[in-house]
Amino acid sequence: MAIDLISYSLVPLFAALIIPFIPRKHRRITEIIANITLLSGIINLGYVIIYYLVLNDYTSYTSDAFTTLMLFTIYLVGMAITFFSTYYEVEKDTNFSSYYSLILVSVSAMCSLVMSRDFFTLYIFMEALSVCSFALITSDSKTFSIEAAIKYFFLTFPASVLIIFGISLLMINYGTFDFDTIKFTSMNFLTFVSLSFIILGFLIKAGIVPFHFWTPDVYEGSYSPVSAYMAGIVTKVGGIYAIIKIVMLLSSYGFGSNLSKLLLFTGFLSVFVGAIAATVQKNMKRMLAYSSISQMGYIILAAATFSPIGIIAAVFHLINHATFKTVLFLNSACVEKSTGTTNMDELKGLEHRMPWTSWTSIIALFSTAGLPPLSGFWSKLLIILALWQSGHIFYAVAALIASVFTLAYFTIMQKKVFFGKLPEKFNDIKEAKYQLLIPVVVISLIIIFTGVFFNRVFPYFERILS
Amino acid sequence: MIFYLLIYFIIVVAAAMAIMSKKLLNSAVMLALLSIGISILLFAYNAPWAAVFELSVCAGLITVLFISAVSLVKNDEDALKEKRVKYTVFPLMLVGFAVIASIFVPEYFANLFQFASFNPSNNPPLGDMIWLYRGFDIIGQITLLAASIFVIKHIFTKETKNEH
Numbered sequence: 001m002a003i004d005l006i007s008y009s010l011v012p013l014f015a016a017l018i019i020p021f022i023p024r025k026h027r028r029i030t031e032i033i034a035n036i037t038l039l040s041g042i043i044n045l046g047y048v049i050i051y052y053l054v055l056n057d058y059t060s061y062t063s064d065a066f067t068t069l070m071l072f073t074i075y076l077v078g079m080a081i082t083f084f085s086t087y088y089e090v091e092k093d094t095n096f097s098s099y100y101s102l103i104l105v106s107v108s109a110m111c112s113l114v115m116s117r118d119f120f121t122l123y124i125f126m127e128a129l130s131v132c133s134f135a136l137i138t139s140d141s142k143t144f145s146i147e148a149a150i151k152y153f154f155l156t157f158p159a160s161v162l163i164i165f166g167i168s169l170l171m172i173n174y175g176t177f178d179f180d181t182i183k184f185t186s187m188n189f190l191t192f193v194s195l196s197f198i199i200l201g202f203l204i205k206a207g208i209v210p211f212h213f214w215t216p217d218v219y220e221g222s223y224s225p226v227s228a229y230m231a232g233i234v235t236k237v238g239g240i241y242a243i244i245k246i247v248m249l250l251s252s253y254g255f256g257s258n259l260s261k262l263l264l265f266t267g268f269l270s271v272f273v274g275a276i277a278a279t280v281q282k283n284m285k286r287m288l289a290y291s292s293i294s295q296m297g298y299i300i301l302a303a304a305t306f307s308p309i310g311i312i313a314a315v316f317h318l319i320n321h322a323t324f325k326t327v328l329f330l331n332s333a334c335v336e337k338s339t340g341t342t343n344m345d346e347l348k349g350l351e352h353r354m355p356w357t358s359w360t361s362i363i364a365l366f367s368t369a370g371l372p373p374l375s376g377f378w379s380k381l382l383i384i385l386a387l388w389q390s391g392h393i394f395y396a397v398a399a400l401i402a403s404v405f406t407l408a409y410f411t412i413m414q415k416k417v418f419f420g421k422l423p424e425k426f427n428d429i430k431e432a433k434y435q436l437l438i439p440v441v442v443i444s445l446i447i448i449f450t451g452v453f454f455n456r457v458f459p460y461f462e463r464i465l466s
Numbered sequence: 467m468i469f470y471l472l473i474y475f476i477i478v479v480a481a482a483m484a485i486m487s488k489k490l491l492n493s494a495v496m497l498a499l500l501s502i503g504i505s506i507l508l509f510a511y512n513a514p515w516a517a518v519f520e521l522s523v524c525a526g527l528i529t530v531l532f533i534s535a536v537s538l539v540k541n542d543e544d545a546l547k548e549k550r551v552k553y554t555v556f557p558l559m560l561v562g563f564a565v566i567a568s569i570f571v572p573e574y575f576a577n578l579f580q581f582a583s584f585n586p587s588n589n590p591p592l593g594d595m596i597w598l599y600r601g602f603d604i605i606g607q608i609t610l611l612a613a614s615i616f617v618i619k620h621i622f623t624k625e626t627k628n629e630h
Contacts, residue, residue, distance in 0.1 A: 009605065016612060020619075098616040105613050112605060124606040128613045135617040 005064070008045070008071050009111035012037055016104035027096075031086045034100040038079040038107065045072040053460055065464035066315070070114040070241070073319050076446075077233040077326050078107040080439035084330055085225045087435035088337065099139060103229070106132035110237045119167045119177040119198070122242060126163075126205070129238050130156060133230060139223035148221030155214040159204035166197030179245070184253045195259070199243060206239025208300060209270040212293050219289035219329075224336055227285060228329030231292045232322050240296060244303050244314050251306040263304035264395055270297025271398065275405035279412065284332045284342040287413055288325070294406065295321045295368065301399060302383040305390040312461050313382035320367065320375045320450070323443050327364040330440050331357050334432040335417065344413065349422035354431045358418040360444045365414060367447050369407035375450035378458070470510065477503040478564055482557035490539065494532035501525035523607065531614055538622040 015037040022029050049072055052065075082103055106129050113125035137149040167177060173190040174182050184191060207215035215235070219227045243263075250259065274294025281287035299321070302314035334357050335350065336342050351358040367376035380403055387396035431437075450457055477500055484496035501524035508517035 006605075013605070013609060013612060016616070098619045101616045102613075102620060105609060105616060109609050109613065112602070112609065116602065121602050121606060124603070125609065128606070128609045131610075131613045131617055135620040138621060 005067060005071065005111075005115055008041055008075075009108045009115065011041065012104040012111070013108040016101040016108065019101045019104070020098070030100055031082075034082050034104060035079070035086065037104065038075055038082055042072070042075040042079050045075055049460075053456055065460075067114055069315075069319065069464060070237070071111055073322050074107060074110045074114070074233055074237065076443070077229065077322055078103065080326055080330065080443060081225050081229045081232070083439050084228075084333070084436060087433055088225055088333065096139075099136070102132045102136050106136070106234070110233065113237055114241060117179050119170065119179075122245075123160075123163055123167055126238050126242070127160060129234060130160065130205075133226075133234050133238075136226045136229070137218060137222040139226055142221075144221040145223060148218045151214050152218050155211075156205055159201040161201075162197045162204070163201035166194040166201065169194035169197070179249060182249070184250060195246070199246065199259070199263075202239050202242045202246075203266065204239075206235055206243070206296055207293060208239075208266055208296055209273040209293060210266075212270070212273070215293055216286050216289040219292070220283060220286045224285075224333035225330070228326050228333065231289065231329055232326035235292075235296070236299075236318055236322060240299050240303075240314075240318060243300065244311065244318070247303045247306060247314075248311060251311070260304050260306050263300055264392060267297045267300030267304055268395055268398055270294065270300060271402045272297075272405075275402050275409065279405065279409040282344055284335065284344055284347075284413065284417060285329070287344070287409065288328050288332060291328075291368065291406070291409065292321075292325055294402065295325070298380065298383055298399065298402075301395060302386055305386045305392065307386055307390050308465070309382060309389065310386035312465050313379060313386050315465060316382060316461055317376075317379035320379045320447070323447050323450075324364040324367045324376060327360055327440050327443050327447070328368075330436075331361045331364075334436055334440075338429045338432060339426060344416040347417045348426075349418070349420045350426065350429075351418040352422045353426065353429050354418075356431055356437050356441070358414075360437075360440045361414060361418065363444045363447055365410035367451070369410055370403045371407075373451045373454075375447050375454075378451060378454045470507075473503050473506055474564070477507075478560060482560060486553065486557065490536045491533065494529055494536060497532065498525050498529040501528075527611065531618065535618050535622060538618070 015033055019030050019033060022033075045068060048068060082100065085099065085103075109125045109128040109132065113122055113129065116122045116125060134149055134153055137152060138145050169190055170177055170182070173188070173194065176182055204211040219231055222230065247263075271294050274290045274292070274297060278287050278290035278294060281290060295317070299314050299317050302310045302317060304310070332342055334354070335347065338354065339347060339350070341347065363374065367374035370377045370380035380399070384396050384399050387393075387399060480496045480500040480503065484493045484500060487493045487496060501520055505517045505520040505525065508514075508520055
């Protein structure tokens, strides 16, 4: 593992262990500890990344830069969710007994997961992450959220069984599960079976079509900031990251064309089924969930090319998707709080009362749909380029067409929720509190800056993934 | 041989009892017994570090967690009047499976040893194994433990934000 980065996973873990010793009446101290822990991490990581990004000189950069970037994304989304939850006033029956501890433990587990250098460690931290998310989903103690948690449990924990089975077969075959020492010299039957089990498990965890049945229910049913957390980072680090890692491992051995075909087809299905299902949804959060499935498909498509530019595109889109999906889900939480519903047929004209929420939504949705000069445009361009260069012209054209679908369903959402004449029943609603807008605005600025300064960002990605 | 057969028998009985038992507490104790049996088997099969982890984590720690969780749940098992006699078919199936497996599986395991590319006799000492090779697992253990404690606290205790 990357021993020099270990403090990024130890500090949140110890902060989480301190929180239960704080008296219950001093809840503010709990919130301050959770926020300060993540804020200090994000300042530290942001300094490291921006320093090299501005200098554009990587000769003295020794740490694992890819891991650092993933850590930054995890801290960014974790920080946004924690800060948002602090000011997101909730109904009476919301369970807050160990909410912040669970967030901090899951941030720590995700950091350790991206730092791990072997399959078994990766599995351990993925399990810790799954258990934490299972509990976080039930935070608002509603019947719907408990149902979502049970669905999550029954559909993703069998996936863990598949993964551990595959990993043990890998151990039988090679005697090691280290990323560095494992050598896929020949594709014998056991390797084939073990990799199939592992990839199947991670595809279920990531919620890719045809294993997507749990995602819409979970994102719709869970406590609103938690659904942003799940969609923003948990399914990516717990599912997609491992697939990208396996692709990176296999691409250096020159075989994997069958795996490439399989992943391309799953990614293609995911992109289209997600996009088409999203156009017919009535509920805003459910629509965002299907959009999430569709965007995950893009990441799989890019990774499945097994080419260096494809892997750069996959990682770049993973990080971009973490940013813009967090913004959209947090905005839906703001809308739900102000109006009491996320049903798009009941909402209309909210832009007159919630301009900040509306404009940050526009930035995020334009980025998702791939409009220049936002960050999403560049990552989609890279994905299509990677597909075209590796000869998968059909999939490249399909990806292009699906991005038109993306623009269509997001425009429908924006029109239904924010544009139009304000109905009288919404006359007295107000913009969300400025504290709730801070994380949304900050992440929107990151989306804009990543897109505008792409000439600086691309060499960085090229460098860290070489 | 009789010793191993006895342990296999204990494992099967404990597993069946853990599922069939009407009281959650009994299930937890039976699971602990199952883990102890498995860890003895792991010692016998020359995997001491796996055995130690199995003993400390599954038999010790998880049992403590289960028992604390059971004590948090309201004790109304008596209200649960269901007939479980018909489910005895499952343990019987398990016994049937065990008999069939004892005929066919040993051969399969003998085949599996051909795939093993490490020599089980030169395992490093336990302390070296933990600190030198698998140091990161200690953090994994702490993370899993913390996660499980917070999950139990989160799901089984009710506390609301507006209470104070």
